[in-house]
Amino acid sequence: MIELPAADLADFGPLAERVLGLNPDEPYLRLRATGTAVQGFVRLAFDVLAGRSLARASSQFDVTVGAAEFRQWLDEPQVQPPARDAHWLAALPPAAGWQRIEVVPDEAIREVVRSGALLARSTTSRAGQQTLLSSIVLTATAGTRSVEVPLGPLSALTRMGFLPRGGQAAVDIVPGWIRVAAGYGSTYVSTGSPLNLLG
Numbered sequence: 001m002i003e004l005p006a007a008d009l010a011d012f013g014p015l016a017e018r019v020l021g022l023n024p025d026e027p028y029l030r031l032r033a034t035g036t037a038v039q040g041f042v043r044l045a046f047d048v049l050a051g052r053s054l055a056r057a058s059s060q061f062d063v064t065v066g067a068a069e070f071r072q073w074l075d076e077p078q079v080q081p082p083a084r085d086a087h088w089l090a091a092l093p094p095a096a097g098w099q100r101i102e103v104v105p106d107e108a109i110r111e112v113v114r115s116g117a118l119l120a121r122s123t124t125s126r127a128g129q130q131t132l133l134s135s136i137v138l139t140a141t142a143g144t145r146s147v148e149v150p151l152g153p154l155s156a157l158t159r160m161g162f163l164p165r166g167g168q169a170a171v172d173i174v175p176g177w178i179r180v181a182a183g184y185g186s187t188y189v190s191t192g193s194p195l196n197l198l199g
Contacts, residue, residue: 004063006077008033008056012040013074015052015185016067018160019044027067028087034095035060041092041188042067046130048156049093049188064088093188098172098179101147102140106167106182112137113158116151140171147173153180153187160185 009031019027019042030041041051065073069081116132123132138149149171157163162185169182180187 003059004031004061004073004080005059006074008038008054009040009070010074011054012052013071015040015042015050015160016071019050020067020071022159028064028084029067029070030062030064030088030092032062032092032095033060037095039092039095043088043090044156044160044187046133046152047190048152050156050160050162050185051188052185053095091190093177093179093190094174097174099174101142101145101171101173103168103170104138104140106163106165106169109138109154109163109169110158112151113155116155138171147171147178149178149180150189153178153189156187157182157185160187162186 012029012031016027016029019029022044027042032039032041037053037055039051039053041049044050064084064087065081066084073079073081116137119132120129123129133152133155134150136148137151138154140147140149157169157180163169163182164184167183169180172179172181176191178189178191
């Protein structure tokens with residue numbers, strides 16, 4: 001087991017707490033450090049990722065731990081959380097190379113999320129939720145380039161508490177991924193997989 005630096009990871013406690021509140025099953029936290037920054041990711045419903053990046057790390061590591069075990073370790077650091085790497089085999093978004101497309105005010109994002117939540121009340125099937133949350137609700141533009149953003153990552157941004165009131169979110173891309181980055185964290189979807197999350 002990698003010796004995790006508690007000082008570098010304490011700020012991921014709220015991320016673990018929030019995903020524990022949203023996910024009734026055992027959620028996992030993927031921690032990746034490069035030596036200059038550390039990132040934490042959680043998987044939400046329907047292949048949406050949420051995460052934070054902090055500009056500090058005292059070592060390099062890439063490990064998956066249980067979110068509940070991680071929270072307990074922060075309170076009782078004598079026993080390290082066991083690695084659960086077999087529970088996270090999917091790819092992560094890249095740490096660098098993102099291109100900013102557009103910055104969107106929080107009011108615009110909250111409006112489309114509210115509209116989606118109203119529609120979700122009458123959608124009880126998994127297939128219906130998938131269709132709703134993969135629907136395109138925002139088109140970000142930069143010059144002649146445009147990026148279609150589905151409801152899923154926008155809904156996740158508000159549910160995770162990443163979007164501050166009166167703030168804004170940026171739509172960024174790299175090949176294969178869309179990121180919606182806000183003041184307290186980011187959400188991600190792969191452009192080659194289903195895009196869904198309950199709003």
